[in-house]
Amino acid sequence: MWPVFITFVLICGYNYINSDIESKIELQKAQGWNAYFQVALKGGEFLVAGFVVAVFIDILLYSLMYILNIPTYLGAKYTPFTFATYLNELRYATASFFSWIVVVSTVLISIGQASIVKNRTENYQYRIDATRKNAKKDSVNELLLESLEGNLLVMVTLKSRKVYIGMVDAAKFYNFHTHSDAMVSIIPFISGYRDKDSLSFVIENNYAIIYDQKGITLNSEPLSVYQFRHILPIDQIESFSLFDADTYMSFREKQ
Structure with missing residues (x-):
């Protein structure tokens, strides 16, 4: 699982660097492990951002679940909602629901940031x-x-x-x-x-x-x-x- 995880981080980092002229030229200058560290560092930034987004989504799910369960706290007779707990207990391909949210968020952030810098790079004066x-x-x-x-x-x-x-x-x-x-x-x-x-x-x-x-x-x-x-x-x-x-x-x- 770890090799797949590391490859995923490197792909996200390289996707951004390959779209940004400044980062691309820096990568061309890098030698040996420095090139991998540069790509991994940028991928790590997206991973941290993806983790923050996943935490925010998790908090929203639990907050929504508790809001919907307020009547039960006041004595209403119905089965409490447990969808947030259920989702966090789900696993697919050995990875938890939270891990998949981190992965999806990281990919989307990486693609979004790469698209922004790619559009900026198309400006000739910016390239110069x-x-x-x-x-x-x-x-x-x-x-x-x-x-x-x-x-x-x-x-x-x-x-x-x-x-x-x-x-x-x-x-x-x-x-x-x-x-x-x-x-x-x-x-x-x-x-x-x-x-x-x-x-x-x-x-x-x-x-x-x-x-x-x-x-x-x-x-x-x-x-x-x-x-x-x-x-x-x-x-x-x-x-x-x-x-x-x-x-x-x-x-x-x-x-």
């Missing part, structure tokens, strides 16, 4: 605000957010010493359905590599020149800059930083 709020809890996502909000480029150095300079793909960053801390999507403007001895940046390709020559923009068709985006695995990134072309050129001139 939730993603921004969550990004501030992670150093990489916080830097990506700073790049987006400040219209700044980022410089990404991979473990292979390959370097990309470009802008963060906002659509991928804000799309919580595909959001993943394991990947970063950028639109490259410049690419190159780190010199194996000095580790200084050596430019190989200037995408910006090609974009300009071919008339490729954010909204151009059939090709736009988004068709050139690079998906970079986080575990292959050596370093991340914001990049300003003017500042970079100033340093180059001093060398």
